[in-house]
Amino acid sequence: xxxxxxxxxxxxxxxxxxxxxxxxxxxxxxxxxxxxxxxxxxxxxxxxxxxxxxxxxxxxxxxxxxxxxxxxxxxxxxxxxxxxxxxxxxxxxxxxxxxxxxxxxxxxxxxxxxxxxxxxxxxxxxxxxxxxxxxxxxxxxxxxxxxxxxxxxxxxxxxxxxxxxxxxxxxxxxxxxxxxxxxxxxxxxxxxxxxxxxxx
Amino acid sequence: xxxxxxxxxxxxxxxxxxxxxxxxxxxxxxxxxxxxxxxxxxxxxxxxxxxxxxxxxxxxxxxxxxxxxxxxxxxxxxxxxxxxxxxxxxxxxxxxxxxxxxxxxxxxxxxxxxxxxxxxxxxxxxxxxxxxxxxxxxxxxxxxxxxxxxxxxxxxxxxxxxxxxxxxxxxxxxxxxxxxxxxxxxxxxxxxxxxxxxxxxxxxxxxxxxxxxxxxxxxxxxxxxxxxxxxxxxxxxxxxxxxxxxxxxxxxxxxxxxxxxxxxxxxxxxxxxxxxxxxxxxxxxxxxxxxxxxxxxxxxxxxxxxxxxxxxxx
Numbered sequence: 031x032x033x034x035x036x037x038x039x040x041x042x043x044x045x046x047x048x049x050x051x052x053x054x055x056x057x058x059x060x061x062x063x064x065x066x067x068x069x070x071x072x073x074x075x076x077x078x079x080x081x082x083x084x085x086x087x088x089x090x091x092x093x094x095x096x097x098x099x100x101x102x103x104x105x106x107x108x109x110x111x112x113x114x115x116x117x118x119x120x121x122x123x124x125x126x127x128x129x130x131x132x133x134x135x136x137x138x139x140x141x142x143x144x145x146x147x148x149x150x151x152x153x154x155x156x157x158x159x160x161x162x163x164x165x166x167x168x169x170x171x172x173x174x175x176x177x178x179x180x181x182x183x184x185x186x187x188x189x190x191x192x193x194x195x196x197x198x199x200x201x202x203x204x205x206x207x208x209x210x211x212x213x214x215x216x217x218x219x220x221x222x223x224x225x226x227x228x229x230x
Numbered sequence: 231x232x233x234x235x236x237x238x239x240x241x242x243x244x245x246x247x248x249x250x251x252x253x254x255x256x257x258x259x260x261x262x263x264x265x266x267x268x269x270x271x272x273x274x275x276x277x278x279x280x281x282x283x284x285x286x287x288x289x290x291x292x293x294x295x296x297x298x299x300x301x302x303x304x305x306x307x308x309x310x311x312x313x314x315x316x317x318x319x320x321x322x323x324x325x326x327x328x329x330x331x332x333x334x335x336x337x338x339x340x341x342x343x344x345x346x347x348x349x350x351x352x353x354x355x356x357x358x359x360x361x362x363x364x365x366x367x368x369x370x371x372x373x374x375x376x377x378x379x380x381x382x383x384x385x386x387x388x389x390x391x392x393x394x395x396x397x398x399x400x401x402x403x404x405x406x407x408x409x410x411x412x413x414x415x416x417x418x419x420x421x422x423x424x425x426x427x428x429x430x431x432x433x434x435x436x437x438x439x440x441x442x443x444x445x446x447x448x449x450x451x452x453x454x455x456x457x458x459x460x461x462x463x464x465x466x467x468x469x470x471x472x473x474x475x476x477x478x479x480x481x482x483x484x485x486x487x488x489x490x491x492x493x494x495x496x497x498x499x500x501x502x503x504x505x506x507x508x509x510x511x512x513x514x515x516x517x518x519x520x521x522x523x524x525x526x527x528x529x530x531x532x533x534x535x536x537x538x539x540x541x542x543x544x
Contacts, residue, residue: 052328053321062318069310069537073303076542088538095534103321103527110259113266120270124277131281135288 051108061102068095246515258517265521269528276532279487283480283539286473292423293472298543299421300365301481302356306541309352310533316345317530320499324523330513332506339503339519342526346496353489360478364388367479372398373470376420381408394467399430402464413466423471430467484536491529498522 072091075084101107106114244254251257287294323338360366363375372388377400384403391399402408410427417424502522505511511519 053325055322055325058318058321058325062314065314065317066311069307069314072538072542073307076303076538085543088542089535092535092538096531099317099527099531099534103317103530104524110262113262116263116266116270117273120273123274127274127277128281128284131285132288135285 053102053105057102061098064098065095246510254515261517261521265524269524272528279484280535283484286476286480290473290476293474293477294543296421296423296472297474297477298540301541303541305352305356306537309349310537312345312349312352313530313533316342317527319345320523320526324520327511327516327519328513332511335511335519336503336506339499339506343496343499343503346492346499349492350489353485365478367482368475369395371475371478373422373474374400376417376422378416381412381416397467397469400466400468404464406464408464408466410466413468422474424468425471426469428467430465481540484540488529488532488536495526495529498525
């Protein structure tokens with residue numbers, strides 16, 4: 031029992047002693063200047079084309095800024111160990127949350143390939159499928175009339191009847207898609223040229 | 231310990247000490263512990279929505295790259311600077327409280343509130359622009375602000391049908407000649423990639439299952455009268471590439487949640503400012519100032535991550 035009390039008292043004095051040590055003004059101003067400078071760095075980096083590493087660099091800079099805010103403005107650096115533990119354990123929870131979610135997300139294409147069903151990456155595969163169809167269509171066209179120049183349908187290839195119907199009818203969607211009829215232009219409609227490709 | 235803490239002052243000089251606490255130091259430790267637990271919860275709370283952002287970005291990287299072009303980097307950078315400055319004034323307020331400088335405390339609290347207000351004003355300007363352009367979340371994204379001036383002037387309605395939520399329907403003045411190519415150009419000029427455009431007027435004759443679908447939802451946009459009136463009008467169905475409506479959904483969810491925190495922060499700062507004026511605080515007791523300060527710095531902290539992720543995607 032007495033042990034508990036002494037522990038509590040120790041916590042009291044610990045908190046009081048650490049939290050009330052006054053941070054000098056120049057530390058605040060220095061941290062402020064560093065935060066502004068790092069913001070400038072992030073904005074500058076976003077204009078420089080440095081490829082896929084940009085995201086991680088931006089996040090790294092953001093982490094440094096976060097460290098400055100938490101450490102100096104929020105005084106966590108000189109705060110009680112227990113408060114540090116609480117805060118960083120929350121950070122650890124986030125790390126686990128992100129790690130396990132992304133392990134799932136990243137491994138999904140493999141599962142999809144195995145089971146032959148499309149779950150979330152559907153859109154991408156669909157686009158690739160459409161591109162292939164379009165290519166075949168234009169190849170067939172070129173073979174049929176070798177002298178013809180690419181018409182307006184080549185300028186906007188995504189709007190051919192085949193792909194327009196595809197775009198609104200997901201491959202794995204079991205339910206009938208009511209909009210398919212609403213989007214495909216009817217033969218003889220305003221889209222001159224494209225319906226001919228279908229009738230051929 | 232050389233500093234005068236609450237412990238050493240006589241009991242009667244500690245009107246702030248509530249009866250259920252053993253000592254002023256214990257009261258302060260409890261308040262701080264509670265605050266840090268709350269902040270830890272806030273981290274995970276915001277973490278969830280950051281995770282959603284990460285998942286969307288993983289699956290639709292092109293969407294993130296194209297849609298973020300509609301956010302203004304100067305505005306975002308300005309707001310970052312405003313928030314960082316407000317964090318400084320908040321830290322200075324706590325600094326003043328620690329030294330017992332009550333006038334400096336009140337002045338810095340007021341400055342912090344003013345900067346928070348400035349942040350919200352900039353945010354308002356940004357939001358107004360997005361609303362004006364129709365760059366909104368989910369089904370509300372029409373992007374009609376991307377049309378060129380002539381098209382915009384003749385646009386009668388931009389809407390989505392719940393039966394075909396992927397497409398935005400643009401209905402123009404029937405006498406005005408709009409071509410698919412002109413629409414493509416207009417959207418292309420504003421970096422709004424389009425996957426498909428079809429003339430919808432001829433095709434929008436309603437089949438029985440479609441009508442049943444529309445009746446099931448019975449939304450204003452699915453009113454069969456609207457469907458029927460499509461015939462002979464000048465209507466195009468546009469499917470945007472990628473998922474811009476999800477990007478703007480995330481944008482509004484993240485920034486509005488953060489904005490709500492700013493608003494709550496302003497109320498808390500005002501409350502502390504009032505208490506400081508009432509003489510509640512002294513060198514021996516200013517825990518509420520410290521805790522509101524912790525909250526305010528966390529709001530800044532979250533913006534530090536929001537800004538590069540939303541505005542500076544490359």
